[in-house]
Amino acid sequence: MAETIVGLVILLAVILVSMMLHELAHGYVAYWLGDDTAKENGRLTLNPLKHLDPFMSVLLSVILFIAGGPIFGGAKPVPINTRNLKFNEWGFALVALAGPMMNFVLAFIGFLISYFAGWWVDNGTMGLIAQEFVMVNLGFGIFNLIPIPPLDGSRILYAISPDGVRVFLREMERWGIFVVLILVVVFGNVFSTLLINAMNGILNGFYFIVGA
16 A cells, blocks of 8 residues: 555656646747747746646546556646747647657656666666656657647647648547547557557667667
């Protein structure tokens, strides 16, 4: 029981940091591309409570943790006024890509530090923190690249798609979140397997880079 509580506390701390930096990446790239909506709404902040969605960021991750599944989720979307962005839909795609890329960078940095510090194979608290940090960020990065609105992958797909697909994606904004929930709840086992395989594939790439 004590180990579960410690693990849950570590998980929540990792989620807070990871999602905060994920959303900051969105907001700052939007700001650099000419839109200050996120700044005006107080989203360019290190306060994680400004960025987290109670269900997608916390409750979903806790449920998956207790169920023993891979950890993934999302945060409260950063407000963006696409009319202010440079490069039109390509600018929006860059804003969307910034969040998952932040998670992948965090995962890689966390892996490098923990691997060379010896924490990665530590069975104690440092090992648990390192593994949670890397795997949570990989899970968040991959999950948010799914091309279903309102996830970041749909913004990237929109930029490279013909008009017909763009119309479909705009219509899907209303109910896309329910499709995501169906994937997680109804097809949970298949979805989890695919996600775990993707996470392990990236992790193997990290091992390759360090020569392990």
